[in-house]
Amino acid sequence: MKKIKSLIIIILLMTITAQSQETKTSTDKKWWKEAVIYQIYPRSFKDSDGNGVGDLKGIISKLDYIKSLGVDAVWLNPVYESPNDDNGYDISNYREIMKDFGTMKDFNLLLKGMHERGIKLIMDLVVNHSSDENNWFQESRKSRDNKYRNYYYWWPAEKGKPPYRWSWFDVNSNAWKYDAMTDSYYLHYFSEKQPDLNWNNPELRKEIYDMMKFWLDKGIDGFRLDAFQFISKDDSFPELPKEIINKPLEIVKYYGNGPHLHEYIQEMNSEVLSKYPNVLTVAEGAGDSPKAALKFVDPDRKELNIAYHFESVDVGKHLNDFGLVKYKDIFSRYDKEFKDKGWLSIFLANHDQPRMVNKFGNDTPEFRELSSKMLTTFILTMRGTAFYYNGDELGMTNAKFNSIDDYQDVDTRNRYLGLKQNGGDLAAFLEDQKQTSRENSRTPFQWNSTVNSGFTTGKPWLKVNQNFVTINAESQEKDPNSVLNYFRKLVKWRKNNPVLIYGKYMLLDRENPKVFAFTRELEGKKILVLLNFSADNATVNTGIDPKNYKIINSNYIYLDSIKNAILRPYEALIIEIN
Incomplete structure (x- = not known):
């Protein structure tokens, strides 16, 4: 029996440690x-x-x-x-x-x-x-056996044209640029001046x-x-x-x-x-x-x-x-x-x-x-x-x-x-x-x-x-x-509220096409954030009893209740849930 009790204690300690970790x-x-x-x-x-x-x-x-x-x-x-x-x-x-x-x-x-x-x-x-x-590239261009040659990607012309690569900033959208000095192409995913x-x-x-x-x-x-x-x-x-x-x-x-x-x-x-x-x-x-x-x-x-x-x-x-x-x-x-x-x-x-x-x-x-x-x-x-x-x-x-x-x-x-x-x-x-x-x-x-x-x-x-x-x-x-x-x-306010940094995030009212609503929760403190991303009044269904809240912040000059859960255009509310 003592062995069983000891085993139970060990398992409990391991569980607590795992949860703590x-x-x-x-x-x-x-x-x-x-x-x-x-x-x-x-x-x-x-x-x-x-x-x-x-x-x-x-x-x-x-x-x-x-x-x-x-x-x-x-x-x-x-x-x-x-x-x-x-x-x-x-x-x-x-x-x-x-x-x-x-x-x-x-x-x-x-x-x-x-x-x-x-x-x-x-x-x-x-x-x-x-x-x-850059001096590395200037040296790299000088000869095929220059010690800086392999600091960049070079493709010798005798192998034929290199495989096509699209370039973000090149007018002709080709990431290989021919360089006559060594009869080779160099690679540039961005501008031709960015090898x-x-x-x-x-x-x-x-x-x-x-x-x-x-x-x-x-x-x-x-x-x-x-x-x-x-x-x-x-x-x-x-x-x-x-x-x-x-x-x-x-x-x-x-x-x-x-x-x-x-x-x-x-x-x-x-x-x-x-x-x-x-x-x-x-x-x-x-x-x-x-x-x-x-x-x-x-x-x-x-x-x-x-x-x-x-x-x-x-x-x-x-x-x-x-x-x-x-x-x-x-x-x-x-x-x-x-x-x-x-x-x-x-x-x-x-x-x-x-x-x-x-x-x-x-x-x-x-x-x-x-x-x-x-x-x-x-x-x-x-x-x-x-x-x-x-x-x-x-x-x-x-x-x-x-x-x-x-x-x-x-x-x-x-x-x-x-x-x-x-x-x-x-x-x-x-x-x-x-x-x-x-x-x-x-x-x-x-x-x-x-x-x-x-x-x-x-x-x-x-x-x-x-x-x-x-x-x-x-x-x-x-x-x-x-x-x-x-x-x-x-x-x-963020700095004074660790819940906004380390708190768990949970999305609410996912299908709402106008409102981004979510909660942050940490150590018993729960914050509800309501964000109207539209120029219209918008309703939101959070599933949270509106009686148990305190408005902490609004982007409107005057506060309003969230009766019937209606948000004004582009309204942002931070709400503490009791």
Whole structure:
């Protein structure tokens, strides 16, 4: 009998331990889980010297503003030395600062200023490709036996034309570029000035790991890995299936996630990341499914920290065209896969997307502020690390340029040129770009109502959105009900309520075509979030007794009851359930 009792006790202890471990896994506290990360596009944030280009000193001058937002970290788009073919994502020297942005001394001062204010700095790690002006590539071109030759993918012309590969930024949509110097073709998945690096070469990988240590030793707090899913390729380059040619989203499955992808990331972790245990790593475009995404950030695999998948933004021109029910399913599928381990990001915009209020909300004068606040509520109440793009805290909108001359982006300009060469409908293309171009998110930050919105005293590198007179930070500072101050309030409230960070997520009223409703629950505390994604009054069926609630937050100036569960246009409510 004693043996049976002892066995029962052991089993109970094992069960309690297992349950405790499960709880620990799902709520294991990390600074980057609790963080709100603010993305800064440096070229467009603040110009300090009047040359029309934002720079590091400009960011330094606005550190107190960034601090006032309550954010924990800044993700800084590339500031490395670059000829700027793709706005800094074509790097010619990984250990120097682009002259447009300043000097390494400026960078050191920026890092110091951020850390003094309790703000961490996350940098882009762009290592699928370099610039063709990078010394590695310049050497690689010189001869077939140059020691840097295998830093890139070369295809000798005597083997015939290489297998077709689609290129994102190439006018003629061919990712192989002929180079007469060695009678060979080199691979570029993006611009022809962005040759792909050959990660199969261990010497190349060592160069990259040493470069990462260079920046981490400076004291930066992590990396966002750009286009990293492409670093491993099938270098036999089999022919693409005909049915997917010119279908970018399908092509990605064949271009990326090569046979050594996870092997290389685990090596990166072993050689670099494990030696800097508090740094953050963000896996851009992780996988093509929740299960695939989890592999990159499952802590047991010792790879990366946060999965930054694209399904939540790959919804076409506007969310209304895609459908809210399908959109809810995306988040629910990912949350289900990640409920016990791994960690997700939550975002609606970045430098490669149009403004979030145009894509997911409503930019009309009647609804811009309301829908901006509703979208902010969504980002800051979902489970996952919140990423927020600069200017969205003001409710900045798409610029909607009328002429191709107003665009600087290699993607828009090359696609326009390709259409022109092939007799395409240029007017229709420009009309489409008003809603979809990533240049819409890159217009200068709107600081005030003076000339060029206070961004620069010179001619801005990209036109300022002409609504800066009414949409700017200075005017919103004075308005307690502004989009800006709403963002600050929600950031503070999120930080004071762990239920919004670690709490369990549950979708409600799934079939509702207008309302996204869900609960967050942790340690007996339950929060209900109701978000009307439409310009109409909308009803919602939560299944929760409306008598037992307390409205914590609304994006409307005056609160209203939720009698009969009717939400006003673009209304966002955060409700505590008793």
